[in-house]
Amino acid sequence: MASARSTTAAVSQSAQDAAHTTSIATSSFLDRASAWYRDNKIAAWTIAGVTVVVAGGTVYYLSTSPRPPKVSELDKQSKRERRKAIKKDVPKTVETEESRADTKAGAPQTASVTEEAPEELPQVTEQSVGSLSDQDRNNYAAKLKAAGNKAYGSKDYNKAIDLYGQAILCKPDPVFYSNRAACWNAMSNWEKVIEDTTAAISLDPEYVKALNRRANAYEQDGQYSEALLDYTASCIIDQFRNESSAQAVERLLKKVAETKAKAIMEGKEKKLPSPTFVSNYLQSFRAQPLPAGLEETADLEENTGKWYMRKGLQAIQQRTSEGYDEASAAFDSALSSGNLESHEGLAYNMRGTFRYLKGDNDSALTDLNKSLDLDPALVQSYVKRASMHLEQNKRDDAAKDFELAMEHNANDPDIFYHRAQLHFILSEFSAAATDYQKSIDLDPAFIFSHIQLGVTQYKMGSIASSMATFRRCIKNFGEKSDVYNYYGELLLDQQKYSEAVEKFDTAVEMERKSVGERGGMNVLPLINKALALFQWRQDFSAAEELCQKALIIDPECDIAVATMAQLLLQQGKVTQALEYFQRAAELSRTEGEVVNALSYAEATRTQLDVQEKYPQLAARLQGMGAAGMGGMR
Numbered sequence: 001m002a003s004a005r006s007t008t009a010a011v012s013q014s015a016q017d018a019a020h021t022t023s024i025a026t027s028s029f030l031d032r033a034s035a036w037y038r039d040n041k042i043a044a045w046t047i048a049g050v051t052v053v054v055a056g057g058t059v060y061y062l063s064t065s066p067r068p069p070k071v072s073e074l075d076k077q078s079k080r081e082r083r084k085a086i087k088k089d090v091p092k093t094v095e096t097e098e099s100r101a102d103t104k105a106g107a108p109q110t111a112s113v114t115e116e117a118p119e120e121l122p123q124v125t126e127q128s129v130g131s132l133s134d135q136d137r138n139n140y141a142a143k144l145k146a147a148g149n150k151a152y153g154s155k156d157y158n159k160a161i162d163l164y165g166q167a168i169l170c171k172p173d174p175v176f177y178s179n180r181a182a183c184w185n186a187m188s189n190w191e192k193v194i195e196d197t198t199a200a201i202s203l204d205p206e207y208v209k210a211l212n213r214r215a216n217a218y219e220q221d222g223q224y225s226e227a228l229l230d231y232t233a234s235c236i237i238d239q240f241r242n243e244s245s246a247q248a249v250e251r252l253l254k255k256v257a258e259t260k261a262k263a264i265m266e267g268k269e270k271k272l273p274s275p276t277f278v279s280n281y282l283q284s285f286r287a288q289p290l291p292a293g294l295e296e297t298a299d300l301e302e303n304t305g306k307w308y309m310r311k312g313l314q315a316i317q318q319r320t321s322e323g324y325d326e327a328s329a330a331f332d333s334a335l336s337s338g339n340l341e342s343h344e345g346l347a348y349n350m351r352g353t354f355r356y357l358k359g360d361n362d363s364a365l366t367d368l369n370k371s372l373d374l375d376p377a378l379v380q381s382y383v384k385r386a387s388m389h390l391e392q393n394k395r396d397d398a399a400k401d402f403e404l405a406m407e408h409n410a411n412d413p414d415i416f417y418h419r420a421q422l423h424f425i426l427s428e429f430s431a432a433a434t435d436y437q438k439s440i441d442l443d444p445a446f447i448f449s450h451i452q453l454g455v456t457q458y459k460m461g462s463i464a465s466s467m468a469t470f471r472r473c474i475k476n477f478g479e480k481s482d483v484y485n486y487y488g489e490l491l492l493d494q495q496k497y498s499e500a501v502e503k504f505d506t507a508v509e510m511e512r513k514s515v516g517e518r519g520g521m522n523v524l525p526l527i528n529k530a531l532a533l534f535q536w537r538q539d540f541s542a543a544e545e546l547c548q549k550a551l552i553i554d555p556e557c558d559i560a561v562a563t564m565a566q567l568l569l570q571q572g573k574v575t576q577a578l579e580y581f582q583r584a585a586e587l588s589r590t591e592g593e594v595v596n597a598l599s600y601a602e603a604t605r606t607q608l609d610v611q612e613k614y615p616q617l618a619a620r621l622q623g624m625g626a627a628g629m630g631g632m633r
């Protein structure tokens with residue numbers, strides 16, 4: 001089946017994008033942010049066979065050349081064409097419903113109004129209409145409508161409304177309702193617009209102009225989901241040829257997602273994200289030994305500030321959900337117990353770090369500021385503050401923090417590593433490579449500067465250097481699962497499937513072995529393997545199974561949840577996909593990420609709504625997508 005194949009090709013391409021927007025860049029918060037940026041630049045997959053492209057945080061549908069209409073549509077289309085032709089040839093004839101075909105710019109069309117004398121205009125009431133013959137009704141309806149159009153043209157909306165109302169009494173025609181809706185529209189009476197367009201649409205479910213008009217009224221009235229559904233239906237009927245409707249879909253998806261994201265953010269409990277996320281963030285800073293005075297061997301009185309500090313720093317090493325919760329509580333207690341002496345700055349730094357991870361960014365910033373007041377030599381605080389500034393899109397503040405950090409210690413390798421991450425996010429790859437290299441020169445033992453350097457070289461198109469960097473990494477850091485995981489991702493990007501899977505397997509095996517030592521397991525290699533199997537062999541069931549495994553280990557891993565959602569969507573399991581997208585939104589940490597996940601969720605939900613309310617359109621969309629797919633990317 002040729003069409004199925006081309007769909008699959010596009011799908012795997014998009015899954016590939018997804019792979020790279022998720023895990024390559026998850027080794028730190030900054031990496032996560034870069035995932036988010038890249039995610040927004042481009043991520044495409046199919047919904048009901050139509051490619052959905054996400055760009056700039058919004059989603060829109062795309063289809064290349066629409067395919068020739070099916071036989072059942074042909075009738076209708078050719079009839080419409082015929083209507084148009086008739087209209088053009090015989091402009092003086094009073095048309096009733098046909099005139100809609102070439103109505104311009106949303107106004108009821110007036111071109112076909114015949115030169116009737118006004119006194120000939122019939123007066124129709126609910127009582128009188130009953131006694132009219134069918135022919136009279138048609139006749140009157142046409143005259144009343146024409147007069148209504150004229151009144152509309154001269155902006156006499158109340159008169160036009162009255163005339164269309166009489167025309168409707170004679171004959172319930174969708175055009176009359178839609179034209180009357182145009183009057184209400186001009187008067188900004190959205191409720192009435194919705195009422196009349198709904199009547200028009202129930203008479204003609206594919207009346208695009210009425211759909212667009214109702215969509216606009218819904219939007220004006222703040223009913224964004226309803227507007228989104230109408231614009232989507234209108235796009236499908238028009239086969240995505242109307243640019244402004246397609247843009248409306250994009251705009252509404254964004255509005256719906258943003259509105260819902262606000263509600264989610266407000267109701268969000270401040271708690272730590274998944275251990276995979278926390279580990280990735282914490283390990284983006286070089287590990288430090290327990291500071292002097294807090295060593296294992298130091299004799300510390302129980303429940304004192306210093307005792308809590310040590311407890312917290314040790315709990316982090318467990319790399320588990322429980323360990324991180326324990327650490328977070330310990331840093332809180334450390335500060336409330338006091339008597340921290342020289343460790344107070346670090347205590348604020350750590351409490352701020354955990355507050356930040358919990359999404360409590362304002363109090364996190366306050367803590368980091370306090371930490372810097374107390375201990376300006378703790379350059380890590382500047383670096384962490386820079387990452388918070390960056391997340392709030394305050395790039396200048398972030399850059400300034402790096403400068404301040406340099407003033408205190410121009411040779412701290414963490415500074416260069418994180419400044420490199422900033423360059424990377426901004427796609428300044430050559431500056432990023434320079435900073436990663438500088439970080440390596442200062443401290444070659446930190447694995448992530450090597451990995452990120454390799455990824456950056458790859459981004460710059462130096463595939464050979466990148467592969468060489470990774471081979472060196474394996475030689476020097478062969479015991480670290482991360483090397484294999486990221487190497488695998490780049491191999492996957494080159495469609496070297498079996499090599500990629502082999503690397504992911506190695507990473508998974510290493511993670512599994514290390515579980516005994518430190519409890520937590522990084523689930524990214526499992527998710528990557530899922531994507532690889534899916535791309536390689538379209539093996540949905542193996543891919544799903546791996547994602548499920550990841551979710552058993554780390555139930556709150558938003559990347560695993562989002563990957564599941566995509567796998568389900570690509571199998572047409574739309575209802576389940578929606579649940580997973582929704583869950584991904586709930587698990588996301590920042591508002592931007594929530595909006596992103598919700599854009600997918602809402603696009604999926606709209607597809608379900610279309611299926612339910614416009615089954616005939618959903619069927620057509622399916623057909624359209626299969627043909628439109630090939631040339632997409």
Ligand SMILES: *[C@@H]1O[C@H](CO)[C@@H](O)[C@H](O)[C@H]1NC(C)=O
Nearest residue numbers: 105106212242243244245248
């Ligand atoms: C395209 O759609 C918009 C509403 O989204 C509508 O106002 C406009 O008239 C449509 N254009 C055509 C050519 O149908």
Ligand SMILES: *[C@@H]1O[C@H](CO)[C@@H](O)[C@H](O)[C@H]1NC(C)=O
Nearest residue numbers: 362363364365366367368369
């Ligand atoms: C933290 O310090 C920075 C730089 O001095 C300042 O801009 C910011 O407002 C402070 N934030 C808080 C929450 O105190």
Ligand SMILES: *[C@@H]1O[C@H](CO)[C@@H](O)[C@H](O)[C@H]1NC(C)=O
Nearest residue numbers: 359361362391392590591592
């Ligand atoms: C936290 O940061 C986000 C951006 O990530 C921002 O929108 C929000 O206003 C900040 N403050 C709070 C209290 O969430």
